[in-house]
Amino acid sequence: MATINPEFGKELKKYGAFDYNACYNCGTCTAICSLSTETDSFPREMVRLSTIGNEDDIKASLKPWLCYYCGECSSNCPRQASPGELMMSLRRWLTSVYDWTGLSGLLYKSLPLSILAFLLTAAAVIGFSIRENFDLERIMHVGHYFEMIAIGSVFTVILLPNIIRMWWFVIGKPKIKVPAKSYFKALGELFVHMFTQKRALGCDNNQFRWFEHFILVIGYLTLLFTTVFLDWFSSSNLFIIILGYIESIIVFGVTIDFVSSRIKKSKEVSKHSQPSDWFFVIWLLLMGLTAFIVRLFIDLNILEQNSWMYLFHLIILAQWAVIIVPFGKWTHFLYRSFAMYMAKLKIQS
Amino acid sequence: MATNAQPRILVFSTEKISDPAIDLAGLLKKHYPFTVYTISVPCSSCIKPRWIMRAYEKGFDGVFIAADGTDCSYGESCGEKTSHIVTSTHQLMRDKGLKPSQLKMAALCSVCAEPFVKHITSFMKELEKLKYEALSTK
Amino acid sequence: MNTKTRTINIIKETRKVSAHVTEERKKYVKIRKTILETLKTEGKTIPQIAADTNLPVAETTYYLMTLQKFGEVTVEGIDDMDEYYIYKLKK
C-alpha cells in the first residue's frame, strides 16, 4: 500500500518538470516510445508515479535512465503533458537522490547557488595563481596534477558512494536477490553502454544524434586520457599533439551543434533546457575549445605572453571537475551505464 | 387455378417501413417471384385475421406479414400485437385444414430489401414443397 | 420523340474534358474488360481475380465492387474458409 503524496510534484517541478499533471493516462507516450518494451514500459508509468508522488517506486526504478529523450512521447502527447521532459527531470531528481552530499540537489534547484559555486571555483583558481605569482610553468604543473587528483578523488569520494547508493535504492532496498557471479557477468553490459551508448540507437531516426554522442564520448574520454596521462600540453610527440588536436576539435565541434540546437529549440529534446543542461554543454564546449587554443598557443609559442589563456582553461577545467562531473549532468553518463548494468542484474535475479 | 403454377403469396406491408423496403428491392433490381402481391397498411397490427383467411379462400398459398419490428412509429407493442394476430389466425387456419407454415411474419426495416427477398424466396420454396406434398398425397 | 436541341453541344463550347477524366475512364474500361473476361469461365474470389489479371489486389476489390454495384457481377457463394466471397457474372 502506497500513500499518495501530492507534495512530491512541487519538489519535482524544481527540477524542471512541468505540465505532466495534464496526463489523462492514454498511454500514447509509452506505446510510441521505441525503447519501451513489454518488460520495461515507460514513460507513462513514471508520469503516473510522479503524479501520485510515489517516491520509493521512482527511486527503485531504472526507467528514467533507460530513456534517451528522442522526444516522440512529448510531441505526440494528446494532452501536451511533456512526458519526455518529466523523464529528464526525474533523472535530475534521481541524481540528487543518489548524491550523498546533497549538493547535487541544491545546485539543480538553485541557479544562484550554481553560479556561486562556479564563481568560488574560479576565485580559488585565480587565488592560487596569485599566490604562485602567475608562474605559468608552475601553474601548468599543478594544473596537470590537479586533473589527476580530481579524477581520483571525485570518483572515490563522490561518484563511487553515489553508485553504491543507486544500487541500494534499486536492488538492495527492494530486496532483489542477485547472484554474486552476475555482478561479473553483467560487467560487459556496463562497459559497452558506457563507451557506445548503443541503446540510444534504438530511438527512431536517431542515428545521427547517436553518432554525435558516440564520438563525443570517445573524444572526451580520449582527450582526458591524452591530457592527463600523455600530458598533451607538455608532450613533444607529434602523434600525441595531433591526437589531442583532433580530440579537442571533436569535443567542441560536436558541442557547438548541441548548443546551437538548444538555442534554436529545434528538437523536442532541446526545447526545455534547464541551467544544468546549459552548463554541461557550454563547459564541454569551452573545455575542448580552450584546450585546443592552449595547445595552439604552445605550438605558436605565444602562451607565455598569453598565460591568461591557460588560466582560463584551468578555471573551466576546475569547474568541470569539481561541479559538473560530481554533481551535474556529467553523472547521467555514469548512471545511464550503471542503470543498464543493474537492469541486467535485475533480469538475472 | 392450375396446381402446377408457382405458389402465390400475399404480402401485407406497412406504409412507412416495410413497403419502402419492398420498393427498394425493385429499385435495386433484386428479383423475386412475380406471384408475390403486396397490400400496404398503416401498421401490421391492424391486419385482420379475416383478410388473411379470405386470401387463402381465394387461392393464395401463403400470406407474409412484413411487420415493422421495433421501428414502428405507432409504438413498441406493435410487434407483440402482430404476433397475436398470427397466433389467432393460426387457430382459424387449423380449422380450415391449412398449415401454420402458410402464414409467415418477419420484421423488415425500411431499407431491408435484401432480407425481404431472402424471406420471400425461402417462403416460396416452403410453399412449393407443401404444394408438391399435397399433390403427391392426392 | 426527341425534339429538344442537344444541349451537350452548348456545354462543349465552354468546357474541355480533363486528361485525368479520360485516363480514369480508359483505366476503368480496361480493368472492367479484364475482370469480366476472367470471370467468363467460372466464379472467382478477389485474390484469384487479382492473380489471374495481374491487377493489384486492392484495385481489384475497388473495381469489382463497382461492377457489382452496377449490376455486372454478383456473389455466387463463399470459399471453404468462409473468408472470401466468390463472384460471378450476372446474367
Added chain:
Amino acid sequence: MNTQYDVLVVGAGIAGEESALKLADMGFRVLLIEKEPSIGGKMILLSKVFPTLDCAACITTPKVSETARHPNITLLTLTEADSIIKENNGSFSVTLKKHPRYVIEKDCTGCQECETVCPSIVDDQFQFNLVARKAVYIPFNIANPRVALIDIENCMLCGSCEQKCPSNAIDFSQKEEIIQVKVNAVIVATGFNLFDPTLIPRYGFGKYKNVITSMQMERELAPTRPFNNILRPSDGKTPDKIAYIFCTGSRDQTCGNAICSQVCCMYSTKQAQLLMGALPMADITMYYINIRAFGKGFNEFYMQAKDMGAKYVKGKVASVSEKENGNLILRYEDIATGKVTESEHDLVVLSVGLLANPAITSVFKDETLEIDASKYIKQPELLQSPALTSIKGVFVAGTATAPMDIPDTIMSAGAAAAETSGYLKQLS
C-alpha cells in the same frame, strides 16, 4: 421564385430540417438551402443509430420527405449562401448561389437509365470512396430529391445521358444561378466536418488499405452498402479481428482539437454490436481512453455490447503498421497492466471525431458571426438562450454549436425554432 421569406435556414441536415419544419408548422415561410445535391445531412448516410438500433433511414426519410413537401418550405439543393447583409430595418439581404445540376429536377423520374450509359467513373463520395460512381448519378438510393445530377468536373461530355434520358431531363445549358432574397431571420445549421485521419500519419490511413474510418464502416453496415457484405478493402476478405481506435482526432491537442466529440464512443459501440450481428465469429476490440456513455440508455447500451462479447481495452493506440498479408499491428499501452502491447487485426476502424465547420462565418459581411475557442459558432447566452449568436436575428442549431448526438441536435434545432419564432413575432 418568391424573394421574400421569414427565415433562411442554412443547411438541410437533421438540424436544419427540424428547425425548418417547426417554423413552417407555425406558419412561417421558410427558405431552406443545402449545398449538397440531397438533403438529410450526414445522418441519412448512417446505418443504424444508438442506443435504440433503429435504422437511420427509417428515421430520416420521413423527416426528409416531410421537409421536401411542406407547403411553407422552399427547398433549394446545390445551393450555398454567398453573402448575407443586414439591412437597416433589421432584415437580411441574402445572395444565394445555386450550382447547376444539369438535370431538370422536376422532369427527372429517378430511373437511373442515364447511369447505365455514362462512361465516366469516379470515386463515390457518398460511399466514402469505397466504390466508384458515374459522372451522372443519383447521390444515393434514399436521396431527396431523388433525381440525378451531373458531376461536370468528371464528365466526358459525350452526351450519352442526354440521348438516353426517357424524360428529356438532362440539360447541359444550365448555368450557375445567383438568387437574391430578403429574409427576416437566419438559422445557421451547417453541421460539422469529419476529422481527416491523414493528419495522424501514425495510423496509416490512406497508406494502409485496411485502415478505414468509422464513416466508411457506417456505409459498410448500411443496408444500401457498397460491398453488399462486410469486407476489408485490401482484398475483399471477411474480417474476423476488427479493432476500433477511439478518439481519432478528438481530445488531442496535437491535432488541435482538445474537446471530446461526444458521439464516437457510442457510434463505435453501436457498430461493434452490428458487426457482432453480421459476423458472429468476429472478434471486436475497442481501444479507448474513457467511454463516454452518458446519455439516456447509453450506459446500458455499452454494457450490452460488452455482454455480447466486444472487448474494451483501455489504452490509446499509438501506431499502426502493416504486415505483408494486409493485417495490421497495433501498438498501445494496456493501461490495466501498464505494459506496451502489440496486437494483430485484419481491419482497423478509426473512430474519427467531429470538427467545427466555421465556413459560414465568412458569408456574413457587415457583422461578425463569432466563433468560440473550438471554432464552433459562439453562443453568447449559452445558459439563457442557447440559440442566439453574436448577430441579432441570426440563430444557430445543432452541431454548428458543438459536437452532439441526434437527440440533442433535434432538441437544439427545436430551441432555435422557438427562439426564431419569438424573434419574428416581436418584429411584426
Added chain:
Amino acid sequence: MKKKIGVYVCHCGGNISDYVDIEKVKDAVKDEANVYLLKNTLFACSDSSQKGMVDDIKTSELDAIVVASCSPKLHVPTFRGVAARAGLNPYNYVQVNIREQSSWAHSDQPTGATEKAILLVKAGIARAAESQALTPIKIPTTNATAVIGAGIGGMRSAIALADMGTEVYLIEKEMSVGGHVANWGNLFTANINGNELAASLHNEIKKRPNIKLFTNAELTEKKGSIGNFDIKVKSGNETLPLHIGAFVVNTGFAPYEPVSGEYHFGEYDNVITLPEFKKLIDTPASELVYKGKTIKKIAYIYCVGSRQDEEGDNKYCSRYCCTAAIHSSIQVKSKFKNITNLHFNRGIRTYGKQELHYEESSKNGDIYLQFSLDSIPQIEKKGNKTIVKVKDILTAGKELETEADLIVLVTGMVPRKNENLTNQLKIPVGRDNFFNEIHMKLRPVETVIDGVFIAGTCQSPKNILETLNSSMAAAAKANSILTKGEMSLEPTLAMVNPAACNLCDNCFEACQFDAIVQTEYEGRKVAKINVSNCKGCGMCTPVCPTDAIDLADFTNAQIESMIDALTE
C-alpha cells in the same frame, strides 16, 4: 352503385413499359366494372398529364381515379393534389405501384411482370370502387399551455411559449422558482451563478403579461384531449379551473440520496454529497471549513447512485455529475488556498467541450484515480483521520491510500417522485424510471399522451444547456400545434360501427393512445373513437370480437375487394 373510375397507366418513359406490356394491361382491365375511362401516359407525373387528368375528372365527372405508376411514397401527394384541383375528394384516388413492385422487381421476366401489373391494377380499381370521400378532421385548439415545474427548464419553456404568442400557466409546487439551480453558485460552461440565472429568468417571466405563475400550486384535475384540456390548479387555498391546449412537463430531477452507510454516508461526519459540497463552497469565507475543521484535502467519489451493478436500480449514467464535480473542484481551488483534490472515478465522462474543464483541473494538479465497480474505494477512520483506499487502474491496479479531510460523494440524478402528477397525466416511464418520450429522435419531447410534452431532467439526466434546449424544443412543438387555432388530422382513422359494438374492453386495451371512449347509442353503452387522439394505426381493429371497428381507407370492403381482384 356503379362508379365512374378513370384509370391511367404510366409508361414512366420505358421504366415500366420496357418490361410491362402496357397494351396488355389496358386490354385486361378495360372491361372491369366501374372503369369509365382508360388511358396510358408517358409520364403521369408530368405537368401536361396532370392537367389532362384534371380535365378528365371535370368533364367526365369521375368518382375516383387510379394511377398505375411508381411507388405511392413518391406521388400520392401529387395525384391527391390533382384530385383536389379537379374538385374530387383526394381519398377517392388510388395509386398502384407497377414500377418498384412490378416492372423493376421482375425485369427478369416481363411476362410475369405484366401478369402481376394487370392484377395490381385490377386490385387498385376494386379499391377505388370501394373508396369513400374523407374529409380531414379539424378540431379547434386553445393556444394556451400549462407548464408544470418552474425550474430553469420550466421557466425557459414558459418564456419561449409566451414569446411565440401562447398563453402560459406556469405551475410550481414550491413557494419559489428556480428549482435546484437557484441554490447553485458558479455554473459550468458559462460564467454565471445559478441564483443569478434563476433570478434573471424569473425577471423575464414577470415582464411577460401572458405568463401566469402559480407557486405553491399543483394540478388537481385533468380532462379532455390535445387542443382542449380542462384542468384545475390548486394554488394555496384556491382552486382555479383553466382551459389549455397542451402541457409541458418540466418537473426536473431529485438528487440521489446515498443509502445509509454507502461510503459511510451518515456514519462519518465528513462524508457529504455533491449538492451539499456545492453549497459549502459558495459560502463566503477565506478558508474552507466544515464542521469546525479546516479542509485542505478533498476526495471526490464518483458515480454514487449511478451506473450501479445488478443490485442497484440505477444502471444509467447521470451525465452531469463528472463535469459538475470537476467544475466544483476547480472552483474550490481558485477560491481557497492549498487545496488538494483527489478524484476517485470510474472513467471521466466530460463529453464535448466539457473536456476542457477536465483538462484544466488536471493541469491544476488534481489527482485522478480510477476504480472499477468490483473494487470500490474503501473509507476508514484511523483516530481522527479519514483514510481512503483504492486499487488504482491507472497505476496498474496498485493499492493506494490517502488521507482526506472531506469526502464528497458525487451523487447523480434520480427521477423525482410525483405520484399525483403521474396519475393525472399518465405519462409512461422508461426502464430508468424517468418519463419516456415516444421516440428519442423523431419525437423527443412528445409522449404517447397527445398534447403532453416533456422537457428537461424529468426525461433523463441533463445539464443546464441540454435542459434549456429540450425545454425550448418542447415549447416550439406545443406552439406549432396550437398556434393556428385548429388542428387538422388525417381522416384515415378508426371508426366504430355502434350497431355492431357490444362494448367489451378489447379495443380499449389495444389502443395505446387513449383514443377510445364510451358513448351512448340507442340506449346502449358502446365504444367511440376520440378522433383527436386516434393515430390511425388500426391496432384496435383486429381485436374486436364483433368486427365493429374499421380503419378508414382500409376497410374490410376495400381490402377484401383487393384480395378478390388479385385472385381473379
